[in-house]
Amino acid sequence: MVVKYQDFSYPTLQLSSALYAVAKLGIAEKLGFDLECKKKVSDIAKDLGANADYLFRTMHFLAVNGCFIEVPNEEGVFKHNDISLALVDPSIRAETLLINGVCHYRSFETLDETILTGKCQSGKALNSKDVWDFYAKNPDKEVDFARAMTAKTKRLAPILATLGDYSDFDTVCDIGGSQGILISEILSKNPNVKKGINFDLAAVLGNIKSEDRVHPVDHRYSECPGDFFVRVPAADCYILKMILHDWDDNKSKEILNTIGKSMNNNGRVHIIELIRDNQNPIDEKYLASMDLYMLQLFGAKERSLKQWEELLKDTPFVIDHVKNSAIPHGPNIIVLRKK
């Protein structure tokens, strides 16, 4: 039993650090871009100007734990498996750097205190008010965060822009739209939309680099800095993609109430989120992981449909209908209308 437990528990922290290191150093790309590529670790190390023995030991550890294959009978030679090959995708690399980066691993130092007190203690671990305050103080880390969000959104935007119906709206506003990927995709798929507003914190909009833009800037696209607890621009449709899972029920209600005050008549809100009881069964591991991130980073959660309905009671909105993207790890669109 002890041996089984040790095999389970010893590698956990190192998996995160080793994945972060190989992602940061671009090892997967150096190895090659398909399952047939193989390379001597000493050649990769030489190329990087890195220590060959240390790189070998890190890759050996990862291979033993399911990422990369150590080629039998060819000393120090590695090839890809499905897991390591995923890392050559720049969007997966960006996600890996965020998920295993400093903000996340520091935040989790106080999980035990969060559980004991029932209050999110990531701010204490980060020496900041909360995660957003940490990012405001560390703009380079905020860029890592925004790039990872963009990476996920880039993969999903083409599906979401057609899953949602935007044919009736003149103005669509993406609340917390980060680098503007989804609203740009919606504009490109919906010529009827006259105005697409990307609304986010001033610091986040100010950090958008031209290389992060996927679409040339459309004349209908605009950026509006602001705080969704204070005021949002007037629009016919508001998108909240992966926003409310970052906030507890009271704060989520505040955001929805702010939107309710600015929304044009017959408007809609599109909440784009995972729904606990509406996901594909293969999403369970991902869902549980996302839920624990939300708990420790923000004192928030992934919600079931019942929890969404409950949350909406103190807001001006009800659920009109739900659209399921039906792809693995894919979110749903919960369409709200005014009561």
Ligand SMILES: C[S@@+](CC[C@H](N)C(=O)[O-])C[C@H]1O[C@@H](n2cnc3c(N)ncnc32)[C@H](O)[C@@H]1O
């Ligand atoms: C989890 S990210 C989601 C980004 C984007 N919607 C996506 O799915 O790629 C949350 C976003 O909310 C923004 N945000 C946080 N607090 C905010 C506030 N008070 N007002 C406006 N935006 C805020 C963050 O800057 C960040 O871009």
